[in-house]
Amino acid sequence: MELTGAQIVIETLIEQGCDLLFGYPGGQVTDLFDALYQRRDKIRFVLTAHEQGAAHAADGYARASGRVGTVMATSGPGATNLVTGIAAAYLDSVPVVAVTGNVPCDQIGRDSFQEVDILGVSMPVTKHNFIVKDIRDLAETVREAYRIAKSGRPGPVLVDIPKDVQQAKCEFTPAAAPIEPEPLRRASAHRLARAAEMIAEARKPYIYFGGGVIAGNAAAEVRALAEKIDAPMGCSLMGLSAVPSEHPLFLGMQGMHGHYAASAAEDEADLVIALGVRFSDRATGKKERFARHFNIIHIDIDGAELNKNIPAQLTVRGDLKDALIRLNEIVQPQTHPEWRARIGELRQEEAKRTAQSHAVRRNAALTHDSIIDAVAAVAPEDAVIVTDVGQHQMWTAQRYPLKTPRSFLTSGGLGAMGFGMGAAIGAYLAAGKRPVLFTGDGSFGMNLNELACAVTEQIPLTVIIMNNGVLGMVRQWQALFFDRHFSGTTLNRKTDFVKVAEGFGAQGARAETPAELAAALEKAFRCHTPFVIDAKIDTDELVLPMLPPGGSIDDIITVIR
């Protein structure tokens, strides 16, 4: 059948399994929006308050479900507003397809109204991007975008479509099914055999896993390996939720704000088995320290990650799930009683240091710990925990008891404040599970406009603002490394977040005591609309432990007096 370019795009989105489209209209996508109107029975459109929110929503949709998230925006400012969201998806390997309109082909390059070279702008933050100048390439390009987004290590893909291409007409034949991702590369049997040998020789193995475990659907296999070879596990921020927090072999997140026992265990190990990680500076600290006294086996789907940040004795490129299933078959069961005892000591040391740290804490009625514990006590079992970026993010990552993969969504690589609102909306619409957003007064201020969208879409979202009146994470660095010069980090706003919530048509409550918090949570989790809890915490509370940037476990700060 002959369709317009705009219709072809929408038909192809439907064919690729897109049931939900986040976005914002504008001059160069009016044709696309008209085609969308015609097929509103097939694709639900979610209008956000800002394109950044739409991009984060598509990202949250993908993170919560594992499916490709889709977002659409107009040319120029619409497209540039997507960029932070696309970059967040890129740094965390999230499959997103972004469709942007552009000025007609004959106006490109003339600095036309709302014209931006979004291809050039987005090139460093997309897995790939396209501009379609010939309608005959349109359907195949959109399909290819989905294929690239979900193949191998996932990532965002942008398709830019000039207005005249949207308006041109062309024959279109729908595909019977969504395009298949490229077949996953399989790990070499030889290298897996070598890995099994190294594991057999190890006396103190440690598993360090990351987001690749969640993206690669390999959580069960990681646990099985840990249990079979009796190895403690730690993870990067992106790995959180892959393994239940209470798993006896799980020590928690490692690295800059990770658990003492996890970072220390890694440092003392004689073999680090790195699974679906990229050895981010935030997770590893001092590079030179690495590989000083342990061997590394690094398994990842992306060959460019192997030996990129940390050289490994054995690199294995391939699909993690498949590699681990095969590795688990050939490794011999092991027990390491001495190592296990040492891990027990490290856990005790961690508990002792935590207690010391608490002992010098100011007497605030609410602390980040008490807030997280109160939420965890009453939140639904299957709640999706979302964070923004800053101190609250690290506290939540350290403490919130997580149970199942994809139940913890956070902007890890990019560290984009303002990620949370959009991501929570997208996550709910993808998975239908109640989202809880932990945020700060800084992060929430960035994209609180998305309350408008959350109210319209009736998202039963609980927002918990850990309100300390400052930009706490940067302030923490100023406190520790800049002689307490609190430059540009004091908010001291007069914003009334409860009134803000009410102004958007949501509900809210202020909490300054545990009783007020409990009452607010009680209401929030019964509510079918967004509910904002403004919880006051102390201004000077720090995220501990802290490995100073570039530092090692020897430099870890666990108590501030």
Added chain:
Amino acid sequence: MEKQYVIGVLVANISGVLSRVSGMFTRRGFNIDSLTVGETESAGLSRITVAFRGDDDIKERIVTQLEKLHDVKEVEVLDEHETVIRELLLLKVRNDAATRQDIMAAVEIFRSKIVDYSKEALICELTGETSKIDAFIDLMKAYGIMEMCRTGIVAIERGANCLRTLMERGQ
């Protein structure tokens, strides 16, 4: 140990591909000594030759990052001993009665060619390996180089090995 590497890259012959390749170098902090691009025997494929200095680790990172680019079809590090490397130079030098004979002698010894002759200037054309080009330029400095441009290197492996065969085998 730092040394110069030359890599051959087969890419899809579509707009933007050069930005993607050169952008990867900029973005990740790798320096390019020379980059050339041109069409190949197969329609739809262009070949980029990149020369850069670095150690083995940097070379590996460059290769693996290039391989990740969607429009890059094949990447090969060319073995310096098994590769023909050439560069083309066009050099405009002052045409002066006092030095003309010396210039002509140098042109002959280097197997260069005079491709333009005017009262004030001569244009010499020279192909060869980078070291030969450098030596010629060095020599010409004394006679007053007015302007020059060099193409950067192109390189192709000796024998029957072809990048495209590698690409087809990989697919």
